[in-house]
Amino acid sequence: MTVVPVELGARRYDVLIEAGALDRAAELLSPYARDRLIVVTDETVAAAQLPRLRHPSIVPIVLPAGEATKSWPQLETLCDRLLDLEVERGEHIVALGGGVIGDLTGFAASIVKRGIGFVQVPTTLLAQVDSSVGGKTAINARAGKNLIGAFYQPSFVLIDPTVLDTLPARELRAGYAEVVKYGLISDPDFFAWCEAHAADLLAGKSEAREHAIAYSVAAKARIVAEDERETADRRALLNLGHTFGHALEAETGFGPALLHGEAVAAGMGLAYRFSAERGLCRTGEAARVVEHLRTIGLPHDAVSAGVNASGERLAGHMAHDKKKAGGRVPFILARGIGEAFVDKSVALEEVAAFLDSTPLASESASRHEARVGE
Ligand SMILES: NC(=O)c1ccc[n+]([C@@H]2O[C@H](COP(=O)([O-])OP(=O)(O)OC[C@H]3O[C@@H](n4cnc5c(N)ncnc54)[C@H](O)[C@@H]3O)[C@@H](O)[C@H]2O)c1
Ligand SMILES: O=C(O)C(=O)C[C@@H](O)[C@H](O)[C@H](O)COP(=O)(O)O
Numbered sequence: 462m463t464v465v466p467v468e469l470g471a472r473r474y475d476v477l478i479e480a481g482a483l484d485r486a487a488e489l490l491s492p493y494a495r496d497r498l499i500v501v502t503d504e505t506v507a508a509a510q511l512p513r514l515r516h517p518s519i520v521p522i523v524l525p526a527g528e529a530t531k532s533w534p535q536l537e538t539l540c541d542r543l544l545d546l547e548v549e550r551g552e553h554i555v556a557l558g559g560g561v562i563g564d565l566t567g568f569a570a571s572i573v574k575r576g577i578g579f580v581q582v583p584t585t586l587l588a589q590v591d592s593s594v595g596g597k598t599a600i601n602a603r604a605g606k607n608l609i610g611a612f613y614q615p616s617f618v619l620i621d622p623t624v625l626d627t628l629p630a631r632e633l634r635a636g637y638a639e640v641v642k643y644g645l646i647s648d649p650d651f652f653a654w655c656e657a658h659a660a661d662l663l664a665g666k667s668e669a670r671e672h673a674i675a676y677s678v679a680a681k682a683r684i685v686a687e688d689e690r691e692t693a694d695r696r697a698l699l700n701l702g703h704t705f706g707h708a709l710e711a712e713t714g715f716g717p718a719l720l721h722g723e724a725v726a727a728g729m730g731l732a733y734r735f736s737a738e739r740g741l742c743r744t745g746e747a748a749r750v751v752e753h754l755r756t757i758g759l760p761h762d763a764v765s766a767g768v769n770a771s772g773e774r775l776a777g778h779m780a781h782d783k784k785k786a787g788g789r790v791p792f793i794l795a796r797g798i799g800e801a802f803v804d805k806s807v808a809l810e811e812v813a814a815f816l817d818s819t820p821l822a823s824e825s826a827s828r829h830e831a832r833v834g835e
């Protein structure tokens with residue numbers, strides 16, 4: 462068992478990582494349960510993992526699976542259901558699922574009765590290494606990704622790596638993008654570890670899986686403790702690949718054609734190539750990043766992500782980015798592998814021109830399409 466504390470003063474909490482932990486969730490979650498345990502999940506996870514949570518009086522709330530659930534209508538459904546159940550302020554609800562369920566449930570918990578408790582039990586690789594930790598909660602809006610939300614920390618995070626045994630390969634690969642992100646941000650040794658061990662991780666080898674999860678959670682917990690509300694150019698580093706990636710997600714309508722992790726992978730490839738084009742980073746390092754993503758089977762630019770929009774159109778989505786300050790959108794760029802930084806000097810026109818100049822990669826686009834259909 463590994464326990465990673467998230468040091469946030471009065472709001473500190475632990476992230477417990479243990480293979481098989483879900484099977485003893487009744488015991489591990491007992492400090493957060495009353496005479497009942499309200500569990501918010503989605504239809505797929507309800508079938509695949511909920512039966513393992515053997516609490517004597519579970520009240521499940523089951524929502525549709527997929528990114529479209531991070532929406533106003535589903536938020537309303539969830540809040541009304543919680544109110545019908547007469548949830549009390551002192552009660553904790555459990556988010557059992559991927560980042561969609563975690564983000565939505567956390568946001569609902571932050572607003573119902575002005576704040577009830579919640580616990581994260583993440584069931585995707587992405588949610589285990591990233592979204593369950595740090596307290597960013599949100600739904601998507603017409604104007605863009607995660608634009609309605611709150612910083613609201615869970616009271617506890619329970620990670621059981623064995624739940625990934627039922628996760629489809631495409632979802633596992635998408636979640637891997639957020640793992641390798643930590644190496645790209647600040648740790649070239651971890652990036653090298655990823656190059657060497659990604660195949661084992663994606664094949665479900667427990668040693669690689671548990672190392673990747675524990676490393677990522679510790680890296681995220683450190684950054685969140687330093688800059689919980691993204692005000693000090695520190696937490697914004699976790700947005701590497703996201704300024705581009707969220708624009709790609711918006712362009713594809715937050716649907717199943719492009720998963721968040723896939724969009725982030727494409728965004729990281731673009732961020733490195735843009736950094737190289739601006740003379741910030743060696744071309745060879747950007748090429749190494751792109752090659753790694755390609756090897757994994759992840760997109761590395763807009764076209765390989767299945768998006769053929771103009772640079773101007775994608776930059777239009779980026780104009781809604783919530784990092785925007787003084788009319789400028791900060792970009793997370795890199796001086797090398799493990800050397801990401803926040804660049805506030807980029808004009809969206811430059812980004813649009815860069816995107817239009819990115820050579821068409823129709824071969825990789827068709828490979829991605831083939832993979833999506835696998
Ligand atoms: N809050 C944050 O800090 C943060 C960080 C990263 C991403 N996110 C958000 O997370 C979301 C993406 O999360 P995700 O990739 O987990 O997607 P997701 O929640 O949609 O889950 C992916 C799919 O896998 C299924 N699934 C989940 N667990 C399973 C399991 N164990 N076995 C079988 N199927 C399973 C789900 O039903 C769903 O269909 C995005 O909305 C993104 O914006 C938030
Ligand atoms: O926790 C963070 O901070 C992150 O940026 C993690 C990201 O992987 C995640 O996708 C997050 O939801 C993006 O945040 P946003 O503020 O750009 O919506």
Ligand SMILES: [Zn+2]
Nearest residue numbers: 639703721725
């Ligand atoms: Zn992300």
